Amino acid sequence: MNNKPEPIVLVSAIEHYAYCPRQCALIHCDGVWIDNRHTVRGSWAHRRVDSGAHRQERGRRVLRAIPLWSERLGLSGRADAVEIESDSVIPVEYKSGTPHGSAANLQLCAQALCLEEMLGVSVPLGYVWYGGPRRRVEVDMSSALRLEVCRIIQEIREQLTSGTLPIAPNDNRCRECQLEPHCLPGVTNASRRIHQYMRDIVFACDT
Numbered sequence: 001m002n003n004k005p006e007p008i009v010l011v012s013a014i015e016h017y018a019y020c021p022r023q024c025a026l027i028h029c030d031g032v033w034i035d036n037r038h039t040v041r042g043s044w045a046h047r048r049v050d051s052g053a054h055r056q057e058r059g060r061r062v063l064r065a066i067p068l069w070s071e072r073l074g075l076s077g078r079a080d081a082v083e084i085e086s087d088s089v090i091p092v093e094y095k096s097g098t099p100h101g102s103a104a105n106l107q108l109c110a111q112a113l114c115l116e117e118m119l120g121v122s123v124p125l126g127y128v129w130y131g132g133p134r135r136r137v138e139v140d141m142s143s144a145l146r147l148e149v150c151r152i153i154q155e156i157r158e159q160l161t162s163g164t165l166p167i168a169p170n171d172n173r174c175r176e177c178q179l180e181p182h183c184l185p186g187v188t189n190a191s192r193r194i195h196q197y198m199r200d201i202v203f204a205c206d207t
């Protein structure tokens, strides 16, 4: 019988996995981290959020750098901000760039699932604030988005348990990826093709 506890998945891993499963494995299994212009700009943009200073804004209480967890999902992380009004709890995620893909929405939805379990409330929506256009985008916590988050959590947990490093997709994502100097997607893909070629030759000779 395997009594090993299931690994906890970090909320931030969901965004990494949605961007590229190999990036997620490199960061969360292998502990690789390299800053590039995007991560440095993100850290700079986050300095107010990271301060943890709570404020009153437009009639709402805004709590910053709030710890989050879900025992049901085995999740742990932090919300950049949570806006509290008398009848609503709204997570807000801050991104320094522009909207692209669904990674930020998935990360925000994971935060909503944590808040719902922690506080026993319903969290039907949240916001992602983008520093590029300087506007915030509403995210509907739909059933489809929630299911997608749960699926990704399960896949990350399998990745953490197996330690498997996915194949590099070597596509447009790699150009902007902070881990490109470590991952070397072009080289690893080429060596994989050579390995496959050699194996095919050996098997062909055996038969």
Ligand code: SF4
Binding pocket: 019, 020, 021, 022, 023, 024, 026, 167, 168, 169, 170, 171, 173, 174, 175, 177, 178, 179, 180, 183, 184, 185
């Ligand atoms: S360089 Fe490409 S393949 Fe490697 S982790 Fe980044 S996005 Fe994924």
